Amino acid sequence: MEFKAVKNLRMKVQSETGQLHVSVPLNTSYATIERFVGSHTVWIDRQLEKNALHPKVARITDAELLVEAQQLAEYWQERLEVSASRIRLRKMKTRWGVCNINTRIITINSELKKYPERCLEYVIVHELAHLRVAAHKKEFWSVVESVLPDYKLFRAMLK
Ligand SMILES: [Zn+2]
The missing domain is CATH 3.30.2010.10 (Metalloproteases ("zincins"), catalytic domain)
Known part of the structure; x- marks a missing residue:
């Protein structure tokens, strides 16, 4: 999670690492972040699954x-x-x-x-x-x- 000068809460699953990244506007409370992430669990699961099923980047030579x-x-x-x-x-x-x-x-x-x-x-x-x-x-x-x-x-x- 990263607090940034962004307008809206944003989530992204990084395709190389499968890690979930959350960009959060500077003045957002933890309660709001938790609510946002909590309401997107289905989306998160789907992204992680998609990433696991269709990796694109070689991890080694x-x-x-x-x-x-x-x-x-x-x-x-x-x-x-x-x-x-x-x-x-x-x-x-x-x-x-x-x-x-x-x-x-x-x-x-x-x-x-x-x-x-x-x-x-x-x-x-x-x-x-x-x-x-x-x-x-x-x-x-x-x-x-x-x-x-x-x-x-x-x-x-x-x-
Ligand atoms: Zn066989």
Whole structure:
């Protein structure tokens, strides 16, 4: 919150950080601010949701994303008792990740740099889980859920 020489109370959700910014005219009482924010909770929720679902700004570079993906893969390979031969990045139009079960190469969509790290973690777990169960059948989702009980949240963010 920032007291400023503005005419009206204004709220904005910053798209990079997801933070709520409130600009308040200098002579506004806290009671008024509270009432204003309180009457806009639905709007705030909607903005935060929109921001979480449609991030636009990359939080890291491709090189950093690759390092992050490789570190996550290292951790999750051990936990899932599988081993990929290589983790690589590619900009893809329709998929967040691809696992070639013959070569055991996992390809990660570089667009994931615009999403929270936990989304990348979900994609890594998902692709590694394919080394255990190839198809998207019930056993596959059980493997994913057994290590990431809240995976549906991150899957929904990537829709
Ligand atoms: Zn899959």
